[in-house]
Amino acid sequence: MTERKVALITGGSRGIGKGIALALADAGYDIAINHFDPDNSAADQTVAELEAKGAKAVYWRGNVCSVEDRKELLEGVRQEFGKINLLVNNAGVAPAKRMDLLEATEESFDRVLAINLKGPYFLTQLVANRMLEERKASPDMFLAIVNISSMSSYTSSTARGEYCISKAGVSMATKLWADRLSEFDIMVYEIQPGIIATDMTSVVKEKYDKLIFEENLTPQKRWGTPEDIGKAVSAVAQGYFPFSTGQVFNLDGGFHLRRL
Numbered sequence: 001m002t003e004r005k006v007a008l009i010t011g012g013s014r015g016i017g018k019g020i021a022l023a024l025a026d027a028g029y030d031i032a033i034n035h036f037d038p039d040n041s042a043a044d045q046t047v048a049e050l051e052a053k054g055a056k057a058v059y060w061r062g063n064v065c066s067v068e069d070r071k072e073l074l075e076g077v078r079q080e081f082g083k084i085n086l087l088v089n090n091a092g093v094a095p096a097k098r099m100d101l102l103e104a105t106e107e108s109f110d111r112v113l114a115i116n117l118k119g120p121y122f123l124t125q126l127v128a129n130r131m132l133e134e135r136k137a138s139p140d141m142f143l144a145i146v147n148i149s150s151m152s153s154y155t156s157s158t159a160r161g162e163y164c165i166s167k168a169g170v171s172m173a174t175k176l177w178a179d180r181l182s183e184f185d186i187m188v189y190e191i192q193p194g195i196i197a198t199d200m201t202s203v204v205k206e207k208y209d210k211l212i213f214e215e216n217l218t219p220q221k222r223w224g225t226p227e228d229i230g231k232a233v234s235a236v237a238q239g240y241f242p243f244s245t246g247q248v249f250n251l252d253g254g255f256h257l258r259r260l
Contacts, residue, residue, distance in 0.1 A: 006077070007085065007088060008127070012031070020088055021230075022053070025050045032077045034059070034064065035059060089120035089146070091119070092150075094112075096108060113162060131143045131184070146233055147174045149170040191248075193228075218255045
């Protein structure tokens with residue numbers, strides 16, 4: 001029987017993170033989920049669904065922005081599973097209130113940058129150092145990191161500038177970590193979702209319905225789904241792109257195309 005790989009997914013209890021977790025369970029991974037919801041009901045449900053697929057699944061509640069929470073998360077995964085093959089930096093937030101650049105607050109900027117960029121950056125540092133130990137012990141072990149960014153990393157949205165800046169930072173972090181970890185054969189990838197049907201986008205559903213179905217914003221006239229993102233992460237997690245570290249995958253229905 002083949003030994004199952006282990007994935008750590010931040011923000012893995014719902015939305016895109018849950019879609020990724022379910023796809024990885026189908027691909028033969030055991031799953032460690034981090035979440036920061038006020039209660040554990042969504043995480044309990046996701047764990048149950050993962051276990052129904054035959055995966056071992058555990059969750060930890062913690063704030064990716066917290067140094068201590070990051071350390072406790074990694075130690076918990078180490079004790080429960082003994083290793084980490086794959087880190088998926090998925091946890092992220094939108095501004096609590098969309099505000100024009102001329103009015104946006106430092107408080108919102110600090111919150112969004114801390115959760116979307118600073119936290120994942122230093123969690124990657126922590127996990128990468130752990131992966132270096134794994135590499136010494138097991139030279140042939142599959143090790144990879146996937147950053148979930150956004151089409152907002154290159155698309156202006158002046159009512160949520162802090163979000164765009166945070167995702168642009170994630171894109172650069174992908175390049176940096178891909179470069180730094182390449183000598184250890186630790187692969188780093190970036191997934192750039194477009195308009196995906198989640199809790200985050202539910203508050204602007206009417207706006208994006210009109211853009212997609214009436215104004216031809218995307219060549220493919222549908223919303224993206226968490227399952228779409230899960231399939232892409234599953235592909236890299238199964239080692240289908242072994243010569244592509246630093247690669248960016250656009251999952252946006254063709255939004256990135258320049259059209260006349």
